[in-house]
Amino acid sequence: MKKCKVRNAVETYGDMLYRICLVMLKNEADTEDAVQETFLKYIQKSPEFSSKEHEKAWLVTTARNQCRDMLRFRNRSSTESEDLLVNYSLDKESSHILEALMDLPEKFREVMILHYVEGYKVEEIADIIGRTSSAVKMRLSKGRKLLKETYRKEYM
Amino acid sequence: MNYNKLKRSVQNLTMPDDMKERIISKCESVSEETDSADTEYEEKYVFTAERVPSHPVRSALSFAAACILCVGGIGGTTYLISKNGVKRAELSSEINSILFKTEITVEKAVFSNNPYVLTDYNYIGTNALISEKKEITEEQKNFINELWNKNVFREISKETSVLKKQAVLSIVSDVSENLSYCLIIYENNIAEFIKTENDETEVISYYEIKTSEFEVNIFPMFDIPPVGDLRNMPVSRSVKGEALTTDKSLDAVEMNSEKKDRLAALFESIEWKLSENQLTSFESDYAWLIEFGSYEDGGFHNYMVVSDENGGYIQVLLSGATYTYDIDFEYVDEKLTEIFDEGKLFSELELYKGIPTIENDEPQGAVDVPEEYMITDNLYDRIGINRQYYIDKLLKSDFISDDETKSYIYHIMLNSVDYFDTAEGECKHGDFNVIFRTDIPNQTSNEKEYYGDELTHEYDYYINKPSLIEELEDGTIYITDFDTPTTVKIVKDSHRVCAGSDGTLTSNRRTDWTNLPTSREFLMPEHIAFSCLTDFSTWDITGIEEKLGRKCAVLEGYGQRGDFRLSIDIETGIMISCEIIGNSRIEYEITSLDLTVRDY
Numbered sequence: 001m002k003k004c005k006v007r008n009a010v011e012t013y014g015d016m017l018y019r020i021c022l023v024m025l026k027n028e029a030d031t032e033d034a035v036q037e038t039f040l041k042y043i044q045k046s047p048e049f050s051s052k053e054h055e056k057a058w059l060v061t062t063a064r065n066q067c068r069d070m071l072r073f074r075n076r077s078s079t080e081s082e083d084l085l086v087n088y089s090l091d092k093e094s095s096h097i098l099e100a101l102m103d104l105p106e107k108f109r110e111v112m113i114l115h116y117v118e119g120y121k122v123e124e125i126a127d128i129i130g131r132t133s134s135a136v137k138m139r140l141s142k143g144r145k146l147l148k149e150t151y152r153k154e155y156m
Numbered sequence: 157m158n159y160n161k162l163k164r165s166v167q168n169l170t171m172p173d174d175m176k177e178r179i180i181s182k183c184e185s186v187s188e189e190t191d192s193a194d195t196e197y198e199e200k201y202v203f204t205a206e207r208v209p210s211h212p213v214r215s216a217l218s219f220a221a222a223c224i225l226c227v228g229g230i231g232g233t234t235y236l237i238s239k240n241g242v243k244r245a246e247l248s249s250e251i252n253s254i255l256f257k258t259e260i261t262v263e264k265a266v267f268s269n270n271p272y273v274l275t276d277y278n279y280i281g282t283n284a285l286i287s288e289k290k291e292i293t294e295e296q297k298n299f300i301n302e303l304w305n306k307n308v309f310r311e312i313s314k315e316t317s318v319l320k321k322q323a324v325l326s327i328v329s330d331v332s333e334n335l336s337y338c339l340i341i342y343e344n345n346i347a348e349f350i351k352t353e354n355d356e357t358e359v360i361s362y363y364e365i366k367t368s369e370f371e372v373n374i375f376p377m378f379d380i381p382p383v384g385d386l387r388n389m390p391v392s393r394s395v396k397g398e399a400l401t402t403d404k405s406l407d408a409v410e411m412n413s414e415k416k417d418r419l420a421a422l423f424e425s426i427e428w429k430l431s432e433n434q435l436t437s438f439e440s441d442y443a444w445l446i447e448f449g450s451y452e453d454g455g456f457h458n459y460m461v462v463s464d465e466n467g468g469y470i471q472v473l474l475s476g477a478t479y480t481y482d483i484d485f486e487y488v489d490e491k492l493t494e495i496f497d498e499g500k501l502f503s504e505l506e507l508y509k510g511i512p513t514i515e516n517d518e519p520q521g522a523v524d525v526p527e528e529y530m531i532t533d534n535l536y537d538r539i540g541i542n543r544q545y546y547i548d549k550l551l552k553s554d555f556i557s558d559d560e561t562k563s564y565i566y567h568i569m570l571n572s573v574d575y576f577d578t579a580e581g582e583c584k585h586g587d588f589n590v591i592f593r594t595d596i597p598n599q600t601s602n603e604k605e606y607y608g609d610e611l612t613h614e615y616d617y618y619i620n621k622p623s624l625i626e627e628l629e630d631g632t633i634y635i636t637d638f639d640t641p642t643t644v645k646i647v648k649d650s651h652r653v654c655a656g657s658d659g660t661l662t663s664n665r666r667t668d669w670t671n672l673p674t675s676r677e678f679l680m681p682e683h684i685a686f687s688c689l690t691d692f693s694t695w696d697i698t699g700i701e702e703k704l705g706r707k708c709a710v711l712e713g714y715g716q717r718g719d720f721r722l723s724i725d726i727e728t729g730i731m732i733s734c735e736i737i738g739n740s741r742i743e744y745e746i747t748s749l750d751l752t753v754r755d756y
Contacts (some may be wrong), residue, residue, distance in 0.1 A: 008181045010176060018171035035171070036179045043187045061625035087172075101162065116159045117166040147162075 003156060006043055017063045023113050024067040026084060026102055034070055038063040060118070061128045064110060100151040108143035111136055125134065134137065250475075290742065375436055418495045420448070431480040444492050543568070543575070543727070550700060550709055552728050557697040565697065565709055568729030569685040574754070575728040576679075581704075581749035585674050586742075587611070592675035603672045613673075678746050681731035684722065688715040696718075703732045704749045727753055 020142065021034040041062050049055040084102070085095055101109060114120045114128065122140070126133045181343070295488025338350040347363040444462040548562040550556050568575060573596065580593040587607060594601040605613040677683060689695060701723060702708065708723040723732040733745035 006187050007180050008247050010180050010183065014176055014179070015167075015170045018175075022169055023166065032175050032179070035175075036182055039179055039183045043183055044461050088168055090165065090168055094168060095159065097165045098169075101166070112162075113166060114695040117163045131753055 572729030578752040583746040
């Protein structure tokens with residue numbers, strides 16, 4: 001794999017994978033590890049991609065699985081969301097929304113970010129996380145409810 | 157809720173430029189290696205599928221995870237060993253011997269001429285520590301020799317070898333009591349050839365394994381899943397719950413030896429069959445998680461997940477490699493329920509029966525810590541361990557290696573954070589020197605890691621939060637209130653291992669926020685306590701020595717990683733030095749220390 005291809009991939013997908021992993025792991029050091037591991041797998045083990053979308057979905061799935069493995073046996077603890085977000089230039093409302101998102105349980109966080117931020121459809125998310133479409137819909141529904149509750153309770 | 161706002165907010169989280177550059181740099185270096193290797197294979201080596209006479213050397217290898225194309229056989233039988241297992245070859249194809257042609261031969265004679273070639277199935281990080289040696293079969297030995305005859309190894313530079321990753325196989329040949337050779341093969345086809353003489357270890361050469369087909373799992377990772385290792389594992393736990401991924405807390409059971417034996421017997425009774433559908437991730441609404449292994453070296457765990465999903469399967473992970481087996485789930489579930497006896501969840505560690513600890517029950521479902529659980533100057537002596545009693549005993553008594561004193565040492569190692577406020581100093585950890593500072597009352601910590609003079613990492617943490625409350629749904633609550641240091645909840649030793657709210661098993665401590673990656677192993681040495689000291693019969697307190705001005709108990713014993721010698725500060729539980737002699741010698745130590753002991 002050519003060097004420029006690696007750089008292109010990181011430039012193209014790095015931010016997306018970074019925010020997915022950061023929201024999942026809530027720890028910047030773990031996030032760097034997860035993103036790096038994802039790209040290493042990309043250059044070493046990725047299949048022939050039929051399209052850009054295929055490539056993107058493969059990266060998202062790999063990053064998500066990497067995060068889940070790390071969550072299962074993580075050594076570092078998650079950082080409090082307000083401390084995690086302190087390095088970003090966020091207005092107050094954005095910061096509060098993100099904190100509320102970060103407070104959601106992992107399984108809701110991942111479908112919420114994939115759907116509302118990365119724009120994946122329910123069926124596509126189902127493929128990525130290996131669950132049925134109805135399960136994804138349920139998680140989105142409950143995730144929305146929890147997000148509203150948390151946001152209102154904490155910040156309104 | 158405005159989801160466009162949510163989208164915009166999350167999209168503000170962009171990867172820092174320096175992180176991006178680090179990742180690109182790492183990927184490019186790996187990519188370069190891959191490119192160079194791939195090119196070479198393409199140019200030099202050709203796989204031929206032409207019919208050839210049957211190879212007269214080998215018979216079948218009866219294991220499932222072999223990953224090299226090869227042929228062999230007795231009486232004309234030819235076998236194909238692939239990623240999917242071993243099977244009789246449809247075609248009498250053979251890898252052209254040119255496939256393995258290289259310039260330099262590894263010292264095969266070292267292995268082929270010795271009567272015993274031993275191998276090991278426990279790999280921890282990249283250290284490939286030898287903890288259990290098993291004699292390999294003659295067939296396997298012949299197979300290895302045959303590979304060496306085909307010159308599969310190509311010597312590479314030490315610089316290239318730093319790319320080695322997770323070890324997947326180590327083969328040891330004990331020439332004599334004082335001399336042994338070891339070949340360690342890593343997952344990215346890098347190998348090390350190591351000589352150990354009189355406890356001095358030297359890497360003689362580094363190799364790249366010369367074929368892209370060769371994935372080095374010549375041996376199965378397990379005879380059958382973890383039966384062989386289970387009984388020797390110091391920390392083994394099991395949980396059963398509605399899901400490993402839901403918010404519901406799981407109940408954890410720490411296995412005692414009886415449970416380990418029964419579990420091992422169950423494993424031995426199961427017919428293990430690798431599933432054709434090897435799962436890459438796991439999620440289930442009902443599952444058992446059986447975890448065992450060492451917490452050493454970055455927290456690698458071995459675990460099994462038993463689930464009813466897809467008709468029942470077991471996933472086994474050993475140091476990063478996962479295998480899925482088809483099982484009779486109902487049978488296994490029933491047996492596991494019997495073994496772990498749901499009525500006795502969170503049973504006491506057998507070792508702690510009759511040994512001083514907190515007598516009070518843990519609060520059930522409480523959010524705030526009741527006053528009676530707050531340890532103050534007045535209450536401490538009543539419900540805590542009388543530290544001074546044990547310190548005096550250790551310093552004065554000739555006979556100090558009784559279980560009660562061992563229990564004290566074990567306790568302070570698990571709870572060292574309760575016994576000091578600040579620590580500052582330097583430690584040597586492998587090739588790295590680490591300068592650390594932690595200030596628990598002020599919640600700051602910093603660590604700088606140096607390789608020679610080069611600063612490789614710096615970690616800096618500050619938590620602007622007056623207290624840290626860790627709440628688990630089973631009612632165990634751990635509170636750290638740093639503003640009032642006398643309000644401290646000591647974690648009951650039998651509750652040190654617990655299932656978190658997301659089902660993840662954790663060892664409870666009050667110091668996660670410090671996040672010191674390396675010096676924590678010294679300052680909060682619970683990992684080594686769990687992995688080496690849980691079984692009091694395998695170690696002794698052999699004396700008291702003074703190190704860095706601290707009185708230290710010398711602990712000597714043996715564990716799965718080999719013989720060990722630890723120096724533990726008897727006042728705080730901090731590990732001043734650690735020496736483990738397995739296949740190779742590992743020495744970690746604090747080289748300078750400025751400590752403020754907490755005064756209750």
